[in-house]
Every structure is written in C-alpha cells, then in structure tokens.
Amino acid sequence: MASRQAMDDASGMEQGAARKDRTSFVVLPIPQSNPALGSGLVLAGVAFYQPAGSPRPWMTGAAVLWTDNGSRGGGVFQKAYLRGDLYRVSAFAGGANLNVRFYGIGAGEANRDVSVPIEQSGRAVQLDGLRRLRPNLYAGLRLRAAQVETSLRFEGEASEEFDLESLQLDTRIGGPGLLLQYDSRDSEMYPLTGRYANLQLQWNLASFGSDLRYDRQELSYNHYRSLSPKGVLALRGALCRASDGAPFFDICLFGASNDLRGYETGQYRDRAMAAVQAEYRWQFARRWGAVFFAGVGGVAPSMSDLADSRALPSGGMGLRFKASTAYNVNVSLDYAVGRDTDAVYVYIGESF
Template sequence: MHLKNIALSFLATLTPLAGAHAQGALGKSTANGEATVAQEASAFGFTHGSFVAAPIPIKNPTLGSGFALGAGYLFAMDDVSDDSYVGLGGFKTDNGSFGYGISGDIAWDENRWNLALTLGEVSLNYDYSLFDGHGPKIPLEQEGRLVNFTLKYGLTDAIRLGLNTAYVETELGLNSSGSLPPILERDADLKIWKIGPMFEIDTRNDSTYPTAGSHLSINSNYNIVESKVFERTYTKSIAKLDNYTSVNDSLVVASQATICNASEGAPFFDQCGLGTVDAFRGFAFGEVLNNSLVSVQAEVRGVVTDRLGYVVFAGLGNVGPDFSDMTSKNIRSSGGVGLRFRLSQKFPLDFSMDAARADTGEDTYYIYVGQRF
C-alpha cells in the first residue's frame, strides 16, 4: 500500500503526472524491531492519532516549483495494522499547475483489511515529447478529475488480494496558439472507467522506512474509454519488486525492478513512462513514454544523525511499443544524490531533496516527502 504525500495524495493517483512519490503506509516497527512510541503507549483507535498540517515545497521536472498545503490525521486501529490516515490538501506551482483533493487510507482487523479512497481535481501544464523523448516537445494543458477506490484483504500476514476501481475525466489542450497534433486528438476529451485485481507479497520489516525484506506488487486494470473521437478499451499491468538489505545500523541498500505494459488504445498519459509508473528520477513525465517498460533502480540510504540522512542512487530503463522492440541502444540511465531530514520522532517520515543527472546531461531536482520506493 502507498501512503502518498498528504498534500499530494489525490494527485498521485489522479494522473501519472504526479512528481511526488511518497512512502508506504506508516508501519510501526522500527529498524531493530523494537516498539515505537505508539505501541509502548498501547494507544490505538481513531481517537489516539496525531494531527499534522504543513506547507510542503514542491520541485520536479514536470510541474516546476511551488507549494502544497496539506492537513492530515494519522492513527493506528490496533498494534498490528499499518497506520491509517485521512487528509486533504492543495498545491500550486510556478508553471500554472494546481490541484486539490481529499484522501483516506485505513487498515484494520490486525492488517487483514485495507480500504483507500481518493477524490481529486487538477489542472496541469507540461511538455509532452514524441518518440520516447527524442522528438519535439509539445506544450500541453490538461484538466482532470478522479474518484479512486481500493479494497484489499490479507490472506496471510504477508499476502494480500485486492480490487481497484476508478473513474477519470480529463480534457486536453495545447498550451499555446494552434491546435493539438492529430496524434493527440483521440486523447483530447476522455472519460475512463478502471477496474482490476491487485496482488501483494510484503515481507518488509517496516512499510515507511524498511531496512529488510521485500515487497512484490502486481496490479492489472481493464479500462473502458469514452471519447468523441475514438471509443475503445485497453489494459494496463504493472509489476514491481522492491528489496531492502541492511549493511549495518546506519546503511541500507534499496532496489526496485519494474515491468509495465499498456495495450494499444491506452491514452498517452496512461502509457508506461520512466518517472511515472516507477518513480524513476531524471526524466520528466511525457519525456520517455511507450506501451512497454522495464526499469531497475538501486539506492544506498545512509543515516548521519537521528534527523539527517543521505541517499545515492542510479537506474537504467527502457521503453518500446512492445518488450520485443526494446534494444540496448535505447536504454536510458540516470543517477544522483539526495538529502533526507526526519520530520517526526514518532513516524520515520523524511523530507527529501534529490538531484539527478540523466544520460542526456540534463539535471533535474526533486523536493517531496517520503522515499521514492
């Protein structure tokens, strides 16, 4: 399960354009397995939570720089279940993008059940690059609204099955004079219904800042598209495997492998893209997109003090019309460094600042809350 940045939770599921990828649900086990403050106090239930509200800086290569203002309430239903939250927020950036929404994610019955609901609306300005990032950039403006619902059931402590449903409305236009290129006309005004199963195997020792274990997630959606130009259906499937290994008490190696496939008929903004389905740093949304994707990332996470930490990361990725069409000459890469500042003594939630350099030599910067994976 993903706990999105409280201020951007709605954005992260409304559209792949969200540049802030936050952490999983706030698990309560510490790195060495000792109880947290919440467990020691045996204070569980909705009335024993913590209220948080704060402005959060935003910086990513898609939406530019700006601020999000979020308010949320964190709580745990029992001593086993992941922490739950309800929150609302809004954001605005210097390129004219803005959004607002509400979101909730609740786990109960000793983590047996999990329910998440998100409602949001955004207006986004960004550049879309044709031909997997090698073509001209097209300035676009896109408005969207979403209702997203997810229900999961735990078969065991580690294995979960779930169902995801969503409804999306989106309008697309050119953020300049002229009209949309013909290749984008079919995606100009859409209504999309989404439904599909989810599967997880989660052995992490903590879902916010894991230091051991792994997390496999697989989801596949069947999508029905209403359009004035081209009504159709398509499928989209994503599989991710995260792994975490402690080198010592202050050093963790984290990795992620991602496979994504969207069938013909998928709108361009719901294709598989570096930096969208896999939290890959170094490329903006719309820069490297296609129907199929494979990527791998690795990150070393270090702790300097109780509050201060750092990361060093690198990744490789490839996209193509199909997996068989991917070639080694089209492999994209990036790497970089980042700083982490622990926001809370109770929850291991970090304020993150990253700098990444892509194989094109272009530098991109990110400011967000949480880890990338």
C-alpha cells in the same frame, strides 16, 4: 517543514519505541520548478495514527498544487489496515488543471526535445480493497474512474510533426482492476528488511462508462536489506505495459512513481517501460540521514522491444530529516541527474 507535534511526538523516548497512541502530522510546503509545470508550490499534509489492533499506521492526507504557468490541482487520500491487517483499504479522489508539454510517444520522439504545449483538465477517483490470503500475501480489487479533457495551447501555428488531433480529447476511462501484493517489510514508511511485490492489472471497459477499451499492467518489486545498524540497501525493479487503444496520458510514463528520478515525467512515454534502481540509505544522526542512488531504464513500443531501447540512466543523492520518530517518517530532499536533464525532489516518505 513539519508540525511541532510531529517534531516532539517521541521526546524522551528511543527511536522506534515511541508511543503510537496519538496522531502525528507532517505538513510540507514543496517548492516546484521544472519544465513541465513551471515554478510554484505544492502544500502536502499527512496525518499518521495507529488505531488499536492495527499493526501498521493509518494515513490520511491531502495536497494542493499551484504554479506560475496556470497549473492547479488538489487531492485527498486515505489508507487503512482493518482487523489486524486482514484487510487493506485505500482511496483517492482529486482533480487538476495542468499546463504541460507533449513530446510525442516513444524514445525517439522524446530525444528530439521538440514539444507542443497542451492543457489537461481532469478528475479521478480510485478505491482499492485487499484481503490477506496467507501470511504476507494479499489479493483484491480496484475500481477506477476518471475524466480527462485535453486541448492545445498554441501561440502561432501548430507543429506538423505531431498527430495533434489525437491530443484533443474529452475522454472518460474507468473499469475494474485486480491487485496482488506480497509484503514482508518490517515497516512501510522506512523498511530495514523485507520484500514488497505489487502487481496491478487494470481494464477500462464500456460497461463501466469508459469511452476507450484497453488494458494496462504494472509490476514492481522492492527488496530491503539492513547492512549495518545505520545503513540499508534498497533495490527496486518496475515494469509497465499498456495495450493498443490506451490514450497518451495513460500509457507508461517514465519518471512517474520515481522510476526513475532525474527525468521530466511524461517526456519519455510509450506502451512499455522498464526501470531498475538501487539506493543506499544511511542514517548518520538521530533525525538526519542521507541516500545515494543510481539506476537505468527505458521505454519501447512493446515489451519485446525493451531490450533494444535506448538506455536512460539516472543517479543522485539526497538528504533526510525524520519529521516523526514515532512513525519513522522522513521528509526527503533529492537531487537526481538523468541522461540530459536534472531535477530536485521534495516529498514525504521514501522514494520506494
């Protein structure tokens, strides 16, 4: 799962006190098997390194996707902390050709478990830059651009239950965003204490080449508390809202960003979403740990309708292996159960 260098980078040193003057590589083949994309493999690799003067490790990563239903994809990203964390910069570029299923918009549509197969081809770039305004508080800008082509994949007649014309899109979106973060975590990869709040305001405007004009907002809050030398309680709440005019692929997708685990990403989607969850993280050996988590959320046409939306619960457990003790990076394996579905997740780092 991880390279020999990542496995041995802290040999002979106490955890958390390893030298950080060299690069750790974590390379992970991630098996995929879910109704959305079929069976296949994601190959992900991340390099962790800490230039002189940086209080947090930088990250450079890449991933490629292949599944047996014809889905393909890949992307690269970079995250850097400049001038002693005065500036935070991150960038992403990627593209994919995905064969997925569309269940409709709204919890009622998803509950019917009726879908149509669609093909989505797209590419996207995103650049974020933030500056520290005061201790733990950061503000900045985002520039995003994407092009998405959607077509139907039918063998037979189309279902009359969907507005299929709205799915046949060749759409460009793009525009500026505002970012606000509060970050008092003692570590980004495995926090023991602290808080992390993240507000993202995104606009898609014709002046930036967007075919559609709409806005989207996301707010999340994570809280970490050490309960014992080997146990951490992690709490998370998340909200999402997309305005009228947003395409079906850029509204709020339940299950994205692990809010919440146990659901097929995109089966539940609407213009508003909320999710809360708690996770207990227990490190029972030097390189091994376990997690136990539970949460609930929902989707609705608007924020005011969320209180009356159908509850979507989630719960599960997972196993952790510390691939890099120098940078405290785990390889994670989770099993989660939703209302009517379950899922297995393999990834680098923590869920939040």
